[in-house]
Amino acid sequence: MELSWQVTIPVTSLKRFLNDHGVSHRVFSDLKQSGTIRVNDQVVTPAVDLNVGDTVTVTLPAELADDAVATSMTPITVLFENRDWLVVDKPAGLNVVPGPANRTDTLVNRIKGYWATEQAENQVPHILTRLDRFTNGVVWVARHRLANSLASQMQAAHRVDKRYLAVVSGQLSDDHGMIDAPLASDPAGYNQMVSPDGKPAQTEYWVEQRFPNATLVRVKLHTGRTHQIRAHFASLNHPLVGDGLYDGPMIAGMTRQALQAQSLAFTDPFTGEDRAFTSTAPADWQAMLQQLSEE
Secondary structure, X not given: OEEEEEOOOOXXXXXXXXXXXXXXXXXXXXXXXXXXXXXXXXXXXXXXXXXXXXXXXXXXXXXXXXXXXXXXXXXXXXXEEOOOEEEEEEOOOOOOOOEOOEOOOOHHHHHXXXXXXXXXXXXXXXXXXXXXXXXXXXXXXXXXXXXXHHHHHHHHOOOEEEEEEEEEEOOOOOOEEEEEOOEEEOOOOOOEEEOOOOEOOEEEEEEEEEEOOEEEEEEEEOOOOOOHHHHHHHHOOOOEOOOHHHOOOOOOOOOOOOEEEEEEEEEOOOOOOEEEEEOOOOHHHHHHHHHHHHO
């Protein structure tokens, strides 16, 4: 894969210039070992001096499929794809990455099969927004090393807007709130818990609709901790409907945590375009809201 940039301001080194364009230390190492760097169409070493007006072109080696990862031909729901990104609407019940419980039919396995059919140049999915197994919604995937590096920088700088929909038990009194409470692993279980020894975690929410025994909220994550939304609302004594791990009540026919990654938005670092994606509410979610509104 080939990418080019023009030098518009004085820079100190090629490495600094590429770093400013998202080429991390790891990607730079890959370039030196098995890629190609050209300045004004001439192959150069990393020690080259750059001048304003120079055109820098890098050719990244293809990322071949991992033979240790099984291939699944089960279809995926693609919301968007181009050279740099793949955005998928993940169904509830599907693991994102292979693990002890499932090594053959996770989202990663399905993407591998999808890209094999496409004969894609790069066939290693870099998962950027991982979801719990029973959470449905938008999953953002980088299609190559540089996209992964740039996306990681964007997320660290809070330049990616991730919004969720959740149905919590009971009625929240405030129309808007910020849950600012550190989270840590519970040593007695698989859940997360609010703890002064935990990592900082901030969850902002807005009430969308109140039902007699539940509340629909729109949520924005300001940090990305494990089970953040689930643990934060449980700490307020409003666990998500259907969330057995956090003692959420099984009401309105919902048998999994009532949580979906509803939307994702960012400015594409490669093109400057604003991109926004929205998940479609699945059947169990629609049925739950219908039943709650009738109670």
